[in-house]
Amino acid sequence: MSHMSARLASILSILFCICNLANPAMAKKLELPGHLKLTFYSHEIWDGPNATLLLAAGTGQGQNNMSATGMGTIYVFDNPLKTGPSNDSKVVGHSSGTAVATTMQPIMTGGLYMTADHIFDKSSKYNGSRITVIGTVLQAHKPYELLVPGGLGYFLGCSGYASVSSVPNITAPAHVCKWDFNLKCH
Numbered sequence: 001m002s003h004m005s006a007r008l009a010s011i012l013s014i015l016f017c018i019c020n021l022a023n024p025a026m027a028k029k030l031e032l033p034g035h036l037k038l039t040f041y042s043h044e045i046w047d048g049p050n051a052t053l054l055l056a057a058g059t060g061q062g063q064n065n066m067s068a069t070g071m072g073t074i075y076v077f078d079n080p081l082k083t084g085p086s087n088d089s090k091v092v093g094h095s096s097g098t099a100v101a102t103t104m105q106p107i108m109t110g111g112l113y114m115t116a117d118h119i120f121d122k123s124s125k126y127n128g129s130r131i132t133v134i135g136t137v138l139q140a141h142k143p144y145e146l147l148v149p150g151g152l153g154y155f156l157g158c159s160g161y162a163s164v165s166s167v168p169n170i171t172a173p174a175h176v177c178k179w180d181f182n183l184k185c186h
């Protein structure tokens with residue numbers, strides 16, 4: 001191989017690598033239907049040694065009784081994301097983020113402002129992909145709707161909203177939320 005063609009080959013191999021890196025997300029993006037509806041369940045535990053939601057700062061009231069939360073309270077959570085509401089449903093990832101009591105009203109109707117990433121793991125076909133949500137839960141008007149500004153990996157180019165509701169009859173300290181995602185993908 002001449003000096004020139006060796007150089008060309010190395011440039012081409014770099015380009016090829018870059019394309020390879022870009023490819024998985026792009027290829028998956030092309031497979032996406034215009035409209036994506038997905039449902040997942042986040043499983044929170046509010047108390048005890050396996051708590052997945054922690055009161056990180058604030059008034060100190062509300063770790064195991066959210067009604068007692070005062071303005072300025074910050075929660076951090078890392079909840080398993082499952083395919084169903086029951087404890088033994090398949091885990092497909094986790095929902096991690098923060099929630100802040102930003103209201104002067106009683107928290108249960110005043111709202112809790114949250115941002116979170118729903119991150120899918122290897123047991124999901126969306127392995128490594130994520131959906132970001134931003135918005136207020138626990139406000140006066142149900143259902144709670146959060147903005148999905150975007151996603152990454154499989155969800156690159158998708159945006160829309162998520163509707164979130166509590167699954168009834170789950171006994172404390174466990175708390176299960178149903179997440180219905182309505183996404184438009186370009």
Ligand SMILES: *[C@@H]1O[C@H](CO)[C@@H](O)[C@H](O)[C@H]1NC(C)=O
Nearest residue numbers: 045047048049050051173174
């Ligand atoms: C906490 O998790 C561990 C490991 O999964 C489990 O063995 C234990 O029973 C759990 N404790 C409670 C109180 O749920």
Ligand SMILES: *[C@@H]1O[C@H](CO)[C@@H](O)[C@H](O)[C@H]1NC(C)=O
Nearest residue numbers: 061062064065066067068069
């Ligand atoms: C939770 O907190 C609210 C508001 O402070 C209070 O009225 C209620 O009694 C508490 N519930 C429990 C089970 O402690």
Ligand SMILES: *[C@@H]1O[C@H](CO)[C@@H](O)[C@H](O)[C@H]1NC(C)=O
Nearest residue numbers: 050086087088171172173174
């Ligand atoms: C849910 O399952 C986990 C482990 O699989 C266990 O530690 C926990 O006690 C269970 N929780 C309930 C409420 O059954």
Ligand SMILES: *[C@@H]1O[C@H](CO)[C@@H](O)[C@H](O)[C@H]1NC(C)=O
Nearest residue numbers: 121122123124125126127128
């Ligand atoms: C999931 O993604 C990780 C990181 O990209 C990768 O190492 C792993 O092989 C993937 N697993 C499956 C089952 O797709």
Ligand SMILES: *[C@@H]1O[C@H](CO)[C@@H](O)[C@H](O)[C@H]1NC(C)=O
Nearest residue numbers: 085166167168169170171178
């Ligand atoms: C929840 O429990 C209440 C009272 O026990 C019952 O009336 C209701 O049907 C239950 N809901 C579900 C979805 O199981």
